[in-house]
Amino acid sequence: MSYGRPPPRIESMVSLKVDNLTYRTTPxxxxxxxxxxxxxGDFYIPRDRFTRESKGFAFVRFYDKRDAEDALDAMDGRW
Structure with a gap:
């Protein structure tokens, strides 16, 4: 997980946007x-500049495109 710096091999990673997260969701x-x-490979949870609370969505990066596709299929519509 990167906290303010990009992970290695970022150019070859596949990123998924995850919506409808609670404001207490952690990496x-x-x-x-x-x-x-x-x-x-990495998680990024955008936070409000002033309150530092999650904005309710995140990005999850996978090293392998097939893993990202599997995650998309497995998590689509999941609570």
Whole structure:
């Protein structure tokens, strides 16, 4: 997970946008869910500039396109 700096090999990663997250979602929460689909390279949860709360969405980056596609199929519509 990168906290303010890009992970290695970022140019070859595939990014998925994850919507409708609670404002308390952490990178660890995302990791426990998405690691089942493949090797996760990075998470990014945009935060409000003033309150530092999550904006309710995140980006999950996978090293392999097939893993990202598996995650998309497995997580689409999931709560």
């Amino acid at each position: 660890e929460d995302l990791h426990s869910v998405f690691e089942r689909c493949g090797e996760v």
